[in-house]
Amino acid sequence: MVARKTDIYDKYTYRVTWSEEDSEYVGLCAEFPSLSWLAESREAALRGVSKLVAEVVEDMRHNNEATPEPLAVKQFSGKFMVRVPPEVHRQLAIQAAEAGVSLNRLASTKLSR
Numbered sequence: 001m002v003a004r005k006t007d008i009y010d011k012y013t014y015r016v017t018w019s020e021e022d023s024e025y026v027g028l029c030a031e032f033p034s035l036s037w038l039a040e041s042r043e044a045a046l047r048g049v050s051k052l053v054a055e056v057v058e059d060m061r062h063n064n065e066a067t068p069e070p071l072a073v074k075q076f077s078g079k080f081m082v083r084v085p086p087e088v089h090r091q092l093a094i095q096a097a098e099a100g101v102s103l104n105r106l107a108s109t110k111l112s113r
Contacts, residue, residue, distance in 0.1 A: 007100035009054040016042045016049075029053050031068040082107075 002059050013030040019038065027037040027049030035056065037048030084092075096106040 006055075007054070008067060008070060009050065011072050012053055013071045014046060014049060016045045030071060031057065034085075048060075072103045 015028045015030070016025050016104070018024075019026040021034050022036045022038055024040055025042050025045040027039065027045035027047075029035055029049055029078070032053055035049065035052055037045055037052055039045040057067050092106060093103055096103045099106060101109075
């Protein structure tokens, strides 16, 4: 089996959803939130936005601009800070104490659901 070179735009995060407003499918790319492609079928919307992203990436490369890192290959630390109102913090701390777990464990469990 011959491995093929995968271009960066093949690694981006694509999604196709229905647009009631446009009465068509819309193809989106998470790394390029300003880009979209409307089409009559899901497949055409995905092909369209993929091609558009490839063109934008090539243009960015041509102009020596940095391209977004694909979410699929990005390394995540597993840490992020969330600010909540003090009363929510208190309620979560009470729930964690009652459950006999850390506040971090409680929050992680709630976010994983």
